[in-house]
Amino acid sequence: MRSLSLKTALLTCACMIAAPASAETLKDALWQAYTSNPQLEAARAQLRATDENVPIQRSSGLPSLTTSSTLTEFLKSSSTSFTSPERQLSANVDLGVPIYSGGSVRNGIRAAENRVEAGRADLRGSESALFSQVVAAYMDVIRNEAVVGLSSNNVDVLVINLEATTDRFEIGDLTRTDVAQSASRLALARSDFRSAQANLVSARENYIALVGSAPDDLQPPPPLPGLPTSPDDAVNVALEYNPDLIAARERAEASGYEIEVAGAGRQPRLEAFASGGYQNYLGTLDSIPGTASASQTSTSAQAGLRLSLPIFQGGRVSAQQRQAQAQSSAALEQVIGTERNVIAQVRAAYSSWRAANAIIASTQAAVDAAELSLEGVRAENSIGNRQILDVLNAEQELLAARVQLVTARRNEYVAGFTLLAAMGRAEARDLGLDSEGPLYDPVANYDRSRDILLDWQSDPDPVATSTRTVDIPAQDGEVSPD
Numbered sequence: 001m002r003s004l005s006l007k008t009a010l011l012t013c014a015c016m017i018a019a020p021a022s023a024e025t026l027k028d029a030l031w032q033a034y035t036s037n038p039q040l041e042a043a044r045a046q047l048r049a050t051d052e053n054v055p056i057q058r059s060s061g062l063p064s065l066t067t068s069s070t071l072t073e074f075l076k077s078s079s080t081s082f083t084s085p086e087r088q089l090s091a092n093v094d095l096g097v098p099i100y101s102g103g104s105v106r107n108g109i110r111a112a113e114n115r116v117e118a119g120r121a122d123l124r125g126s127e128s129a130l131f132s133q134v135v136a137a138y139m140d141v142i143r144n145e146a147v148v149g150l151s152s153n154n155v156d157v158l159v160i161n162l163e164a165t166t167d168r169f170e171i172g173d174l175t176r177t178d179v180a181q182s183a184s185r186l187a188l189a190r191s192d193f194r195s196a197q198a199n200l201v202s203a204r205e206n207y208i209a210l211v212g213s214a215p216d217d218l219q220p221p222p223p224l225p226g227l228p229t230s231p232d233d234a235v236n237v238a239l240e241y242n243p244d245l246i247a248a249r250e251r252a253e254a255s256g257y258e259i260e261v262a263g264a265g266r267q268p269r270l271e272a273f274a275s276g277g278y279q280n281y282l283g284t285l286d287s288i289p290g291t292a293s294a295s296q297t298s299t300s301a302q303a304g305l306r307l308s309l310p311i312f313q314g315g316r317v318s319a320q321q322r323q324a325q326a327q328s329s330a331a332l333e334q335v336i337g338t339e340r341n342v343i344a345q346v347r348a349a350y351s352s353w354r355a356a357n358a359i360i361a362s363t364q365a366a367v368d369a370a371e372l373s374l375e376g377v378r379a380e381n382s383i384g385n386r387q388i389l390d391v392l393n394a395e396q397e398l399l400a401a402r403v404q405l406v407t408a409r410r411n412e413y414v415a416g417f418t419l420l421a422a423m424g425r426a427e428a429r430d431l432g433l434d435s436e437g438p439l440y441d442p443v444a445n446y447d448r449s450r451d452i453l454l455d456w457q458s459d460p461d462p463v464a465t466s467t468r469t470v471d472i473p474a475q476d477g478e479v480s481p482d
Contacts, residue, residue, distance in 0.1 A: 029134055030431060032211050039126065041465055041466045046119070047445075064095070070088075087284050090277065092276065093277075101264065102266070108261050110257045118247040127427050138221065139414055144203045145218075147199070152479075158392075161391070181392060194477075197476075212466070214475065226425055228419070242424045244341075262323070265321075266318075269306075276299070360405065367401045
């Protein structure tokens with residue numbers, strides 16, 4: 001039953017949707033969302049920002065080179081000085097090379113790298129969550145189009161039924177009550193039809209918000225690959241591959257390194273340094289009377305080692321380390337909390353998926369039975385053994401069963417995809433989107449940024465790359481008849 005499409009099943013409901021040449025598949029929708037959704041683009045940009053924490057931390061352990069220059073005007077000279085200059089130009093160059101910093105640089109880099117890994121897992125989670133939303137929106141459109149078709153067909157049937165009832169009333173075969181009952185059911189059917197159209201408009205607009213384009217004859221989705229055979233199998237896969245759980249573990253590991261970074265504040269610092277200076281009095285330095293002309297320039301150079309050892313810092317370092325320890329404790333607890341949520345989510349999704357499969361089987365049986373029941377009631381009504389109300393009730397039961405079947409198929413597919421997403425098996429490569437084009441590589445930006453040492457190298461000014469939907473016309477609740 002899972003391989004049957006929603007629209008194929010609707011052939012028995014006389015509401016098959018037309019299939020023009022511009023049909024759209026679920027893979028098309030997922031690829032378009034993957035390449036143009038603003039939430040996913042924002043998540044990628046946020047990861048690129050996280051990547052930069054590694055070179056930022058590494059810069060603390062690299063040499064630093066600074067220069068400065070000063071132009072000084074001496075407005076008033078000492079009355080006892082015979083050589084006071086009027087102005088002075090000086091320039092200095094300072095080089096510092098960190099040698100030992102208590103492990104703060106090394107542990108800071110490790111913590112940043114772990115947070116990059118956590119960011120990559122977060123991006124996977126954002127991607128998987130978006131795909132789950134797209135699948136639900138895709139199936140919502142298909143379901144609501146089917147419900148509109150069923151509701152429209154029901155209105156047509158009730159119109160014919162009212163006409164027939166009116167004709168029989170005019171020849172005295174039925175009563176005015178029968179006509180009123182038929183008219184009432186037709187009015188309710190028209191109301192349900194309008195509600196179904198409104199739901200379809202909402203589903204189509206939600207699809208546009210996620211995918212970036214209007215749905216165009218959505219085709220039946222393909223069977224879901226890799227669904228587990230038991231909840232325990234699903235949980236075991238999720239514990240290894242769920243992106244939220246991976247991110248929580250990476251953050252917990254990073255917090256352990258950050259404890260060492262905080263504690264390094266009490267360690268000694270050793271730095272090699274070198275500096276050079278240049279002074280020029282710009283011809284304003286007078287010589288002592290009776291001596292040769294004074295030199296107007298001078299240079300200097302120094303080099304050495306600088307050792308600093310903190311003795312007392314008012315308890316700041318110990319407070320920072322205790323703070324980092326508390327944050328690490330919180331991160332460890334969050335790992336367990338995330339693990340609990342993942343297990344519960346996987347088990348619930350598995351149960352929903354299995355239940356939806358069972359509901360499809362029972363609802364299909366209900367549809368078959370309701371069709372036979374309606375056929376029999378109509379035959380019995382034609383010979384006077386059944387009232388018009390019995391026919392109306394049988395038609396209503398068949399409509400409700402068909403709508404429930406369409407809904408059950410939608411719920412089964414969405415629950416299955418939700419299960420795969422919770423297992424960490426519903427990302428671009430898992431869904432075969434790499435056949436549509438190159439996938440986003442989060443490692444490429446990291447490899448590029450960590451090798452940049454120049455202070456003047458930056459990326460181009462940011463521009464939005466996702467697709468706007470302002471020019472897409474407002475959707476309606478119409479479906480194309482077959």
